[in-house]
Amino acid sequence: MTSRRNFLKTTSLTTFGFALGVSSFAKDATLKKITPAIVSLEINPFIIIDTAGNITLVNPRPDMGQGSTQAVPSLLAEELEVTLEKVKIVQSDGKGKYGDQTSGGSSSVRALWQPIRKAGAAAREMLTETAAKRWNVPISECFAQDGKIVHRGSGKSLTYGELADDASKLEIPKNPKLKEAKDFKIIGKYNKRLDVPERVTGKAVYGLDVDVPGMVYASIVHSPMLHGKIASIDDTETKKIAGVLQVVRTERPMPHRKSEAVAVIATNWWAALKGKKALKVQWDNGNYDKTLSTQKYFDATYEAAKKEGINYEEKGDFSAKYASAKQKTEANYETPFLAHAPIEPENAIVHVKDDGTIEIWAPVQGPDWALRDVCGYMNVKPEQVKINVTLLGGAFGRKAYHDFLLEACHLSKELKKNVKVTWTREDDITQGPYRPGMLSHLQGFVENGKITGFHHHAIGESIAGQVFKGLKDDEADPWLTGEISPENSKYNFATASKISWTNVKTDIPVVWWRSVYASNFGWGQECFIDELAHLAGKDPLQARLDILSDERFRKVLETLAEKANWKEKLPAGQGKGIAVFRSFDSISAACVTVSKQENGVKIDKVVSVIDCGYYVNPDNVKAQTEGNIVMGLTSAIKDGITFTNGVCDQTNFHQFNLMRINEAPKMEIHIIDSGANPGGVGEPGLPPIAPALGNAIFAATGKRIRKLPFDISNIG
Missing domain, CATH: 3.30.365.10 (Aldehyde oxidase/xanthine dehydrogenase, molybdopterin binding domain)
Structure with a gap:
């Protein structure tokens, strides 16, 4: 049975009355090794209903334009008999209890189709059973409607919030009855995208929009030949630019190899970019001018x-x-x-703190994969890393490749500062992958x-x-x-x-x-x-x-x-x-x-x-x-x-x-x-x-x- 009380203690959500996971229906992801297979997915999302009746879904699939912030809650809302407006979305953070969390392989709906619906159906059944007990009536006389359980005979009702605390004490049904397709009210129907207004008005938060107090900005000079080594650095002109703080050697970690790079650190992005353009780096290109073709x-x-x-x-x-x-x-x-050429270039903010913990703000396709890569690169444990996933301005596979994130990790560790790395369009197109x-x-x-x-x-x-x-x-x-x-x-x-x-x-x-x-x-x-x-x-x-x-x-x-x-x-x-x-x-x-x-x-x-x-x-x-x-x-x-x-x-x-x-x-x-x-x-x-x-x-x-x-x- 899911440990609801432990989840209550660790979650940042308040006014908690009821938390339901679907580990009853899928293997516990914490017990399996996360594999790189992009479509081999196991799910363990949570729905949360608080005592005020608010419904929150911890969404395990970042939205990069494919619409997961509407599709996933639609599956839940359908079975819970509520409108989409009543489901709040919280993005998962890569921790194992949420299972696989990578948006890729066109897998969000097809992988979550059963688990999310079963979670919603299980919650509906538990809420219905709770209401029936309070009224001392048969469960068959009760039904869910618009965030309430209604008694068919008398017409009396109780909200999900009023039932949430008692419902949380019940066992989670292992095989809740799912709605038949003919009864769908949301799935398969035209519904307005509730996330569109914020996106077209600029209120939505993408990686480039995040601004963390005290951070410095990094613009990185990569070798034109991808894997060239630094022969010399002349930062004379760069250091004359107002706002430039320092020039440091860094690295670009890729899955198949590392490449050397140089970062210009500044108090603002414009100064970092100007400093990058003024920097003179001589590269030892080895034989890449002859072989990389x-x-x-x-x-x-x-x-x-x-x-x-x-x-x-x-x-x-x-x-x-x-x-x-x-x-x-x-x-x-x-x-x-x-090239993938997403409209939002690669970017990440990383803060490696004095106590050894790491906090990240980044548009990544999979916080679980990002967590895996950061832990491996920084030699830390998952509990030491907190990942805040933003919306992604396009990705197409690119933002599941975490070289840009690990660059920010390396710089933050070296500088002992909160660092924001932003790639230019030229970086994105010339460097790959x-x-x-x-x-x-x-x-x-x-x-x-x-x-x-x-x-x-x-x-x-x-x-x-x-x-x-x-x-x-x-x-x-x-x-x-x-x-x-x-x-x-x-x-x-x-x-x-x-x-x-x-x-x-x-x-x-x-x-x-x-x-x-x-x-x-x-x-x-x-x-x-x-x-x-x-x-x-x-x-x-x-x-x-x-x-x-x-x-x-x-x-x-x-x-x-x-x-x-x-x-x-x-x-x-x-x-x-x-x-x-x-x-x-x-x-x-x-x-x-x-x-x-x-x-x-x-x-x-x-x-x-x-x-x-x-x-x-x-x-x-x-x-x-x-x-x-x-x-x-x-x-x-x-x-x-x-x-x-x-x-x-x-x-x-x-x-x-x-x-x-x-x-x-x-x-x-x-x-x-x-x-x-x-x-x-x-x-x-x-x-x-x-x-x-x-x-x-x-x-x-x-x-x-x-x-x-x-x-x-x-x-x-």
Whole structure:
């Protein structure tokens, strides 16, 4: 049974009447080692109802724009029979009693769907039982409504606050009865985002907004070649700037290595930034000017494509069947390194105190991972660290990589001061980490007008290997199964199929980027399926349906065909392309329409269909999908990240361009109500976008594009 009284003593919340955890329904996270698997999640959130009737949810998922501050309380409010306005949100702090707390892998709703609802249902049952005992009536005559328990016969009622203290003495039900979908009042319905007014008026607090008394500001000079060593420092001009306090050597700790850096410390951010620009640092770059090159990296991937990879899974003898096939083809599809470029750059405030405790204010995706990393780096215990998580102004995976936070830890320890580290946009883009550039080497064959053989050889740097040091040299990246295996795509290649892997390593730091490998490998898979469809003489939609027996996939594609009017005859110079991909337990498909325009094409329209199972708010599903469309198109037709002679070629948005509002095409989003278990929403809409665009360009122009990014105004 949950120790409510101990929680009462340790929580900072007051007027406490009732605290309910869901450790009855999930393993106690304090008993398990926190692992780096982004979607292997166990939950232990708390709901708190005080004697005044206030309802507080300790939300274990930071909000970085995906809407967790509405979605998670919606699950609770639904089962508690209260409106969203009555649920107050408190962000968890990384402590083990709250379980896994990382926003990533589109996991918030799908992981919390059962635990949060069960917590709400359990609280409802306990409150109902308490009221029934007070009135000495059967429980069946009582029901919850708008924060009260009502007696059906007499109409009398008691508020949750009036019942909270006595309810807290009951045992937590192990199997509370959840509401049926037909009775939902909040889940699946359009509801206003209550957090929007504060965000648009500037009242919401992001990491950059936090100002702690007595803090100093740090602007950091990183090596242009990422891993260069400091040869000399000339701070003569820097120290002349008013407000600059000192210049100190520091370090940037990354999962795969540390890099040296120099910090300018000042009384205000402007002085720190001016001091950084005036600082002269000479770097010993070793051989990085010769070895740190995206061109050399991709050359190595293309060489790897000529060889056998590590076999991940295989059905039939693909090589033998491919060798004897009469209709076959192969191709390479390339995706670039990409920066995350969140609108709010990386920042953190850290105070390492004299008593050895540490307090942190930072926009991090997971306070539990941040706690783990800080404890490991600073050699302290979790109880010595307090993390205050702010809202995140975007992240896309970047703010679960804590180099910027550990920089602040190092500086605060050295300076014995409260330090705020803020990265510039140039730091963010030139230093990484990045989505890894990847190559897909694809082979396939057709028989009797049907795609029956398919081999996807995935090639590139491994996130599991570089970030988590969890990949052996003779082992295929385990994350492939969730991206490109036939079990994930549900494509049935009747004769033979194969998935293989080659790890091409680099010192360019990498980490997950929105939709992780799905954004890389969806490009190759779905464009190559189109190539095989044309080889078979089949319509690309029909070719997919021919090898799909899964009804959810078929429904998504058939809905897309209907909504996008797939079968309409287009005038010369126009073309439509489709793609479908499953990621994070959701199925998403897209149809892109383009028209020829001088030497290039114009993107006219994108129709997206998503089956994410049960969802909380359809408006949020559409908003996230629209964001995925824009980000997917941007990654296809705007700039990638490249390194030449050891230095990143892109420094700011003038070289790492984003799609602008006037470039965005018309968008239609359609949601399929499949009634399946909840899937992700924040990422699954992205993987089909680039391949649908590539296939549309082929349909309009006959030009097959296999390398991203490309210039849409001049496709050759």
